[in-house]
Amino acid sequence: MxxxxxxxxxxxxxxxxxxxxxxxxxxxxxxxxxxxxxxxxxxxxxxxxxxxxxxxxxxxxxxxxxxxxxxxxxxxxxxxxxxxxxxxxxxxxxxxxxxxxxxxxxxxxxxxxxxxxxxxxxxxxxxxxxxxxxxxxxxAVVWMTTRTSYLYLTERQDELGAPEDVCGARVAGVTGSVTESQLEHYTQWCSDNGLEAPTFLGLEDTNSTILAIQSDRADYAGTTQTAALDLQAQDEGTFEFVVQSDEQGAGVDQLAMxxxxxxxxxxxxxxxxxxxxxxxxxxxxxxxxxxxxxxxxxxxxxxxxxxxx
Missing domain, CATH: 3.40.190.10 (Periplasmic binding protein-like II)
Known part of the structure; x- marks a missing residue:
């Protein structure tokens, strides 16, 4: 499909x-x-x-x-x-x-x-x-990899479109997910560059994180790059995203069954x-x-x- x-x-x-x-x-x-x-x-x-x-x-x-x-x-x-x-x-x-x-x-x-x-x-x-x-x-049987991405509303491109904009922002993510742990690495990058730490809002599932940015409870929804691409394709023009880089401590996560x-x-x-x-x-x-x-x-x-x- x-x-x-x-x-x-x-x-x-x-x-x-x-x-x-x-x-x-x-x-x-x-x-x-x-x-x-x-x-x-x-x-x-x-x-x-x-x-x-x-x-x-x-x-x-x-x-x-x-x-x-x-x-x-x-x-x-x-x-x-x-x-x-x-x-x-x-x-x-x-x-x-x-x-x-x-x-x-x-x-x-x-x-x-x-x-x-x-x-x-x-x-x-x-x-x-x-x-x-x-x-x-x-x-754990590993069968794919991913990078963490931070989804935001396209209408907020000017204020949220740069990597440093994640610093000091509200980031919704699934509790216990890849995003939560990767945001800790991002926080260190923010600190090293004299910027504020992002705030993590832990929620139960991905839909809740999307609703959070749409209702202004959060600025970003942290998710896998795969999910970010899919959401962007489903609702063209609504979302953009920032990909966490190696410089920001991302690395590549191994996803498993x-x-x-x-x-x-x-x-x-x-x-x-x-x-x-x-x-x-x-x-x-x-x-x-x-x-x-x-x-x-x-x-x-x-x-x-x-x-x-």
Missing amino acids: KLSRLSTTVLAGAAMLALASCSAGGGSTDSTASPAEATTATVNTEAPVYDQLPEAIQDAGVINIAGDTHPPYRTLQENGEITGIDPDIQAALAEQLGVPFAIQTSSGLDAMLTGMLSGRYDAFNGPVRTTAEREEDFD FMPKDNELAPAMLAAFEGIFANGEYDRIMSEWELDDVTVDAPTLNPMTESGE
Whole structure:
């Protein structure tokens, strides 16, 4: 599915999540997708990686994967369907694994990480960067990279368009995300240049950060460069963004699919990723979503704590 085929705006997705949040008393939300809503409808015991799956996953016949709304990774359509890079990657992986994925919608990174540790979810595909600390609790299969960007309204170009403008500004971002940690590096750059530190406004999901800049609760929405490009393409002329540079401490973050270590799914998932790299599906999907600049040569397992082999 290409970017040009997206039909739902960020605000529409945010409204749907807001309704769900209200019905749950304002906390994080979870809804369980039925097997019929999974990426692939049937189990294929002859699939290349099926025999490597843990017995519990084989018995369940489905991989329950957590997901929030985060275009272009996942976009919640008005009919309840979730589209984006993540479902496309899941469809390709399901062909290798022989079992379907079912996206369980949730809100908030902490809720998804703790949900995996409690056994509610089998995996979560971010976009979340892997760290040595996270790899203590989770297995991480890295399959793409990113740089942090700071999205702002085009009408504010004159006051927000330069890298130094981020210093002293209000930056909305998802709590616990890449943006929050990268903003710390940006803060150091600001200090080194005699400029004020930016203020981080931690929110539950990407839609909330976009609403924050549209309602003037924040000046910027910190997000991945991938998401910034997608939002700009969806609503042409509305958004611009500043990309955090190496000088500002950005570097390149490795984004991963996470799985709790105790469910022993990681070896099979790594093999499935290797399969879609080998058969060309990975390159095809990334190219269709115009993500060639953030691809990796090969998937790696736990690169922060292991050799990645």
